[in-house]
Amino acid sequence: MIDTPPRLDGVDLHALAAQVGTPTYVYSASAIRDRIQALQHALKGLDTRVCYAVKANANLAVLQLMAEQGVGADIVSVGELRRALRAGIPASRIVYSGVGKTADEIAEAIGMGVWRYNVESHDELRTLQAVAAGRGATVRASARINPDVDAGTHAKISTGKSENKFGVSIDEARHWFAEAAQYPNVRLDGLHAHIGSQILSIKPFRLALQRVAAFARELAGQGRELNCIDVGGGLGVRYRQDQAPPLTPDQYAAMLRETFADFHGRLILEPGRYLVAEAGWLLTRVIRVKPGQQRAFLVVDAAMNDLLRPALYDAWHDIVPLHGRDAETVEYDVVGPVCETGDTFAVRRPMPACRAGDLIAIAGAGAYGAAMASTYNSRPLPAEVLLDRDRYAVVRRRQDYDAMIADECPVQEWSTA
Numbered sequence: 124m125i126d127t128p129p130r131l132d133g134v135d136l137h138a139l140a141a142q143v144g145t146p147t148y149v150y151s152a153s154a155i156r157d158r159i160q161a162l163q164h165a166l167k168g169l170d171t172r173v174c175y176a177v178k179a180n181a182n183l184a185v186l187q188l189m190a191e192q193g194v195g196a197d198i199v200s201v202g203e204l205r206r207a208l209r210a211g212i213p214a215s216r217i218v219y220s221g222v223g224k225t226a227d228e229i230a231e232a233i234g235m236g237v238w239r240y241n242v243e244s245h246d247e248l249r250t251l252q253a254v255a256a257g258r259g260a261t262v263r264a265s266a267r268i269n270p271d272v273d274a275g276t277h278a279k280i281s282t283g284k285s286e287n288k289f290g291v292s293i294d295e296a297r298h299w300f301a302e303a304a305q306y307p308n309v310r311l312d313g314l315h316a317h318i319g320s321q322i323l324s325i326k327p328f329r330l331a332l333q334r335v336a337a338f339a340r341e342l343a344g345q346g347r348e349l350n351c352i353d354v355g356g357g358l359g360v361r362y363r364q365d366q367a368p369p370l371t372p373d374q375y376a377a378m379l380r381e382t383f384a385d386f387h388g389r390l391i392l393e394p395g396r397y398l399v400a401e402a403g404w405l406l407t408r409v410i411r412v413k414p415g416q417q418r419a420f421l422v423v424d425a426a427m428n429d430l431l432r433p434a435l436y437d438a439w440h441d442i443v444p445l446h447g448r449d450a451e452t453v454e455y456d457v458v459g460p461v462c463e464t465g466d467t468f469a470v471r472r473p474m475p476a477c478r479a480g481d482l483i484a485i486a487g488a489g490a491y492g493a494a495m496a497s498t499y500n501s502r503p504l505p506a507e508v509l510l511d512r513d514r515y516a517v518v519r520r521r522q523d524y525d526a527m528i529a530d531e532c533p534v535q536e537w538s539t540a
């Protein structure tokens with residue numbers, strides 16, 4: 124339905140690459156809509172609000188798709204707030220997470236009418252109270268609980284262990300609720316938990332959310348009925364076609380039904396990766412095949428500055444040559460031009476033999492791909508293209524060299540401070 128390369132969402136990727144150049148991210152709008160609908164379908168009958176985690180892929184066109192499907196946003200900065208609003212996601216569907224919200228950022232969010240704040244520390248709670256009071260506003264907030272559960276994922280994307288910087292213990296949150304009267308401008312009526320990303324089994328979710336649900340029951344027993352429980356994101360995706368698909372939305376929804384059977388408020392979900400990862404590919408061209416002392420290097424024109432996940436998380440991405448020739452299978456190290464040994468997309472990867480000029484698609488690049496791109500090695504940011512039923516639109520043009528250095532200048536005058 125969505126096809127796989129060399130066609131994606133009805134668009135011929137060879138023709139597209141010839142027109143737009145490489146490296147280029149391509150996203151299938153149909154695939155993103157399918158994911159949203161699969162999730163919404165699984166959640167039928169539950170009182171939920173899906174708030175897409177903007178950090179996974181913050182392109183305005185992707186956010187616009189979310190807005191069109193009635194999906195809200197989970198933001199972690201004012202930059203993301205501005206993007207979400209610009210793309211048409213109403214403030215009334217935006218939740219604000221993150222350990223480092225400043226008073227200025229909170230003030231801007233309150234001014235825009237952001238729906239809820241996921242509060243991660245006592246100091247933040249006091250800041251939220253002070254800023255809201257100063258503006259004569261009342262805000263809704265959830266206490267972000269750190270349930271001390273190992274999400275069973277990569278250490279750099281685990282967030283729910285007691286040693287992680289995120290959230291507070293249930294003990295501390297208990298005090299917040301007990302002293303809630305001290306925060307008259309903060310309606311503390313929710314709990315939040317997000318234990319990590321790329322989670323592939325239901326167990327850590329269930330364990331963490333059972334702790335949250337038990338705490339919600341305890342609060343209800345004291346007459347503090349909660350309005351919302353935000354269960355975070357973290358749903359894993361399939362990065363290797365030769366592996367079984369991970370958790371389905373139906374399994375996830377069944378876990379929510381069971382865990383929150385006696386909770387009568389609304390559940391907020393914050394999926395990022397699940398909605399966009401598998402809808403995106405990074406198109407790149409082979410610059411040359413370099414024979415190495417151990418094995419051959421396939422040097423491509425994308426690099427770690429375009430797609431950081433392999434270097435940062437040792438992440439696997441399927442790599443699909445699109446040349447379509449009959450070719451023997453050979454093993455390559457697939458590398459970019461950046462001057463770092465970590466600039467490696469794959470090691471000893473068996474794939475059909477390639478030549479200079481061949482087009483290649485790197486799978487699973489829709490989440491934490493373009494969003495993490497940089498200009499390291501003075502490589503301009505890649506282009507991004509949205510595909511939708513036989514058509515495409517360039518939704519971020521390739522950065523040009525002038526734009527890359529536009530904010531810099533040689534010293535013209537010195538100031539003192």
Ligand SMILES: *Cc1c(COP(=O)(O)O)cnc(C)c1O
Nearest residue numbers: 176220320356357393394395396
């Ligand atoms: C990153 C993040 C998410 C999204 O995580 P995914 O694994 O991409 O679903 C959701 N909520 C919070 C608070 C986050 O920091």
